Amino acid sequence: TSVEYLDLLNSPDTKFNNITVYYDGLNHYASFNIETQPPEQLPLTGEHIGCDINSNKNGWLVTSEGQNEFFDVDHDNQMIKHINRLMSKCRNMSRRWKKLEKRLQKWYNKRTNQLNDYIEKLTYNLVKKYDTIVFEENYSTIKILIGGEENMMFPLSRFIKRLKDKFQLYKPEADGVQFVKAHNTSRRCHHCGYINKELKVKTRNWKCRKCGKILDRDTNAAINILNRWFNGDSLK
Template sequence: MGEYIRGVVVKLHLTPEQEVMFKKNYGCTRKTHNELLNKYKAKYGDDSTKIPTKTELNQFLNESKEELPYLRQTESTSLQQARDDLHKAFTNSAKSKRHHPPKFHSRKKTRPSFRQTIRQDKKPVENNTVTLRKHGEIEFSTSVENLDLLNSPETKFNNLTVYYDGLKHYAVFNIETNPPEQLSLTEEHIGCDINSNKNGWLVTSDGQKEFFDVDHDNQMIKHINRLMSRCRKGSRRWKKLQKRLQKWYNKRTNQLDDYIEKLTYQIVKKYDTIVFEENYSTIKILIGGEQNMVFPLSRFIKRLKDKFQLYKPKADGVQFVKSKNTSRTCHHCGHINKELDVKTRNWKCPNCNKILDRDVNAAINILNRWFNGGSLKNT
């Protein structure tokens, strides 16, 4: 068995008693995080940059259990995982400025979740049933492929994270299994230009344009929000609309995740190299012309890098080039049209009279710059 770590998500089917226990565990995990952080700030001050040791945090945890006896009634390893997560957050904030110092978890902004460790000599899954400490046996549903993977004797379980999305409870198994079969090299390369979703948020040097349309979802979310504004907060109709709103939020998020996973795999399978402009992270892509959802470009690029490393480690993978004049330069003759404005989507080269699509032309120039040795990063 290889050391390939992956996550498998399953949908849990709880009894009413188990659902009450889960909600208690969610609350105790969040309370533990806040109590440990509060004790740290009381000892070192709000502006302290000192990283607490695991021994200190463990002492804070024991003190919290003495002060709040109901913490002892929940599953113990989930509280220990909250302690370890807090220590990791302190460590990451000290290493990099990208990571902010740990903050208190609020009930409204924090997704309810807890994580349990799994003993190495124990297999928690049997058929479509998972056994959790303190919660007993719980039935779950997933795809046939994931079910076979979880029941395989070669699969090693590390831990299990349970979370609540506002409607349903899910579990994420962290497992070690055999790595997937690597893809063969195709010797195909592609350049990509990033735009607004109106003209295709991703335009390739082959002339393909990718669109991601969730405009209907956005309109439904707006409609339900308007209906909720006319209801008394906490009323039966308001609660019913709240569940309906959460359903549309979850649907939109799931569509985006599924779209990113499928598109990145298709690109990696077909091409050995994909070239972008270096300023991809500064471009905001509006979905359906609305500003309430921005396409996560950084996550899309990261998934591409991960899939290249997993399926094609010998390929050039994701590359970056400088973005200056990629749209204004004619890829046919090299003439730079300095008079080209942003609103013009199709233009005629004044030098060679070739009619160009602005975005496809930019994608071709991006690929040509990489071929001419203009790569900025290698992955």
């Protein structure tokens, strides 16, 4: 537990509403619901960014500034697979099986904690730097690869919700999270507006036939997403 968190719990201005105790398969935890003084507001920066969410291995999120976001838990995934294979060779509920089950639960918990920590830090840093973060409206329907695992889902809805929560908490006067229509964001050249109707899904870079610009598919889409918001095409 951090010193800052202990100070918050011990503050005379903190009011405890309720405490929830839960069990993750290995340990018991206490969750505190408290009321305290609102945090210091973050200053407006005048910066805005478009975000393209992807289901490929080039980063699950690419921004209009060309930044790629990765969440790598490949080692954790490999360990989970390894332990599952060992358990399949053991007699169910045997002493060795139970020891492996505890090891497996530790890896699951570690992966979950890493993901939660990653989302909290990333959303705070984005809100601190930008006043507006723009996405396509269909973000919740895209399957994200985590560490190359097709059967894992990145919690996009929770990521968006945490962004909204942090804007409300730290920058209530900012435009915050905005959405635009997704039509042709990858196919439209952000330089000249030409639409490449022949662009294939697996094509990561393409050359505009009208202006000759070489475009990164994902960065181009993110720029178009931001431009649509600038043009007043945001969805209410």
